[in-house]
Amino acid sequence: TASFAPTASFAPTASFAPTTSAPTVSRPVPIRVGETVAAFLGAVGDVAEFVVExxxxxxxxxxxxxxxxxxxxxxxxxLEDGVERVASGDCYCCADAADGWRQASxxxxxxxxxxxxxxxxxxxxxxxxxxxxxxxLATTPSTAYATPDVAxxxxxxxxxxxxxxxxxxxxxxxxxxTYIYSAAASSAxxxxxxxxxxxxxxxxxxPVVAGVVALLTEFFREGYYPTGVRGAHAPIVPxxxxxxxxxxxxxxxxxxxxxxxxxxxxxxxxxxxxxxxxDSIFNPQTSIFVDGDFDAxxxxxxxxxxxxxxxxITQTAPDSDELRVVLCWHDPAALPSTIGKVLINDLDLVVSxxxxxxxxxxxxxxxxxxxxxxxxVIVTGLVPGGRYTATVSVAxxxxxxxxxxxxxxxxFVKTHELYPDLVHSEPTSMPTPSPSSMPTPSPSSMPTPSP
Numbered sequence: 001t002a003s004f005a006p007t008a009s010f011a012p013t014a015s016f017a018p019t020t021s022a023p024t025v026s027r028p029v030p031i032r033v034g035e036t037v038a039a040f041l042g043a044v045g046d047v048a049e050f051v052v053e054x055x056x057x058x059x060x061x062x063x064x065x066x067x068x069x070x071x072x073x074x075x076x077x078x079l080e081d082g083v084e085r086v087a088s089g090d091c092y093c094c095a096d097a098a099d100g101w102r103q104a105s106x107x108x109x110x111x112x113x114x115x116x117x118x119x120x121x122x123x124x125x126x127x128x129x130x131x132x133x134x135x136x137l138a139t140t141p142s143t144a145y146a147t148p149d150v151a152x153x154x155x156x157x158x159x160x161x162x163x164x165x166x167x168x169x170x171x172x173x174x175x176x177x178t179y180i181y182s183a184a185a186s187s188a189x190x191x192x193x194x195x196x197x198x199x200x201x202x203x204x205x206x207p208v209v210a211g212v213v214a215l216l217t218e219f220f221r222e223g224y225y226p227t228g229v230r231g232a233h234a235p236i237v238p239x240x241x242x243x244x245x246x247x248x249x250x251x252x253x254x255x256x257x258x259x260x261x262x263x264x265x266x267x268x269x270x271x272x273x274x275x276x277x278x279d280s281i282f283n284p285q286t287s288i289f290v291d292g293d294f295d296a297x298x299x300x301x302x303x304x305x306x307x308x309x310x311x312x313i314t315q316t317a318p319d320s321d322e323l324r325v326v327l328c329w330h331d332p333a334a335l336p337s338t339i340g341k342v343l344i345n346d347l348d349l350v351v352s353x354x355x356x357x358x359x360x361x362x363x364x365x366x367x368x369x370x371x372x373x374x375x376x377v378i379v380t381g382l383v384p385g386g387r388y389t390a391t392v393s394v395a396x397x398x399x400x401x402x403x404x405x406x407x408x409x410x411x412f413v414k415t416h417e418l419y420p421d422l423v424h425s426e427p428t429s430m431p432t433p434s435p436s437s438m439p440t441p442s443p444s445s446m447p448t449p450s451p
Contacts, residue, residue: 028117036131041122050130052116076130079117148257150270151201156262157269161341163372164362166272167244168251169259172205180204196246212276213243226288226419234421242292242405247326248376249288249409250276267362273376281409282323289418292405299401300347300394307392315384323379323410325351325390327361331373332399341371346396347404349375354386370395382411 028049031037039048061067077084120128140375150169156163171180182204184197219225223318227233251267251274254260259271267273281288291309293297298307311323327349334342348368351359360366361375379388392406414422 023244026059029130031118031130033132036129038127038129039120040127041120042125044124046125047060048120048128048130050118050120052110052118052132054110054112054272075121076123076183077119079119080111081114082117086149090208099338138409147422148254148259148275150254150258152258152260153201154270159273161371163344164267164269164272164374165178167374168209168247168273169254169271169275170205170208172201172203172208180208182207200393209247209276212247212278215278216243216246218292227415228282228420236290238290239292239294239403240295241328241330241403242290242351242407243324245292245311245405246281246288246290247276247322248273248328248374249326249407250278250281251376252277252280265363267376273374285321285411285415286409287412289408289412290405297403299403299407300345300392300397301401303394303397305394307406309390309392309406309408310415310417311388311390311391311408311410312415313382313384313386313388314413317382317384317411321382321411323377323382323388323408323412325349325377325406325408327375327392327404327406329373329402329404331402342373343373344396344398345400345402345416346370346394347375347402348393348395349377349390349406350393351377351379351388351390353379353388354383369396379410388412 023239028051029037029039030053031050032053035415037050039050041048118130120130122128127241141296148171151172154169154172155166157163159165161391180200181196181198183194217238220238223229223231223233223235225233225236251272253266253274254271260268262269280286289309289311300307309325313323327347329345329347332344334344348370349361350368359377360368361377362372377390382388390406392404412418416422
């Protein structure tokens, strides 16, 4: 899961010493905006309640409520006039909490005409404290997306055989009041309402990517591809590998620390292929090509198969543009007892430029990637009018045929070679359409790596 950079003013303060003499759960403890109040939970299920006192003349005001626990994980709920409005979800050990405090936060707009109670429940005995910090809300666009980063508690790669994981990361909230909001029904049976509730972690990052994939599926099935006009083209039933390849093609590099903790390369084992940003590839300046129709799958049948795809860069392409090519396939399952590399069928991707320079995928391999089932090449410094050829070859084929998907995005021309179903107003100078499902191998068809 990807979250966002913590705001220092909301972080646990080491100088605030836990205390067991603070009020317990016997009655609500008042807390004013700008204050920190401590309490002690004696056992599992104990609840400490705090009444938020708003002494500001303005109404409403934005407040971030942060609860911390030492020796106890906590869950915070905010009740407005007795009705639960916001739940923080469980909080976990914060990477920056060297003093052992754990933190959870929630941002909310409070109305001074209403009564707000914060209920904090723990999973055992321990000290807690609550801080009411004046906003603005950490969920506003001006702060929430300032510095995208991977959450400190997010799972990291690689797999046991060094495959890149995660594939991508997505927004999942943070410890500082930044949450992903989702539809939720009221938990009070007597007052059923349709509302929203915040949460964070993988529970929110996964739905973000699932929503992206749902929209991509609609894009292909309702005839938007490739021009973006609904119903203008024959529908496509995309392979799962094709949808995955499109998501990875849109992955953007996160520069912050947690996203590059293990190794500072892209992709890496902290963020995989980055955070998918679909408008980076779905826009008027960018073409998208997909070979991954479930009803007309391209498959490798032998190690002699070679597939070539040529992309002609537009004459007006700016220097900052990139050509991204992604190869993805669903490999046959290895035996559970397999030790070491589990890859069964090994396909390779390389992109050669107008001058013959070869660019290899992922970590910049000089002879292909023989571990992963996702291979992405990013070519920068494109030559306007230049032709770039993506070549898919077969290094090992144990179980065939092996279907695969190839996706390319960038400022390239929609040629008849790539889009035979489009109506072209002018004859194209491109050669005979390719790839062929069964091309004839040739020693000269493979690009030669440059020194």
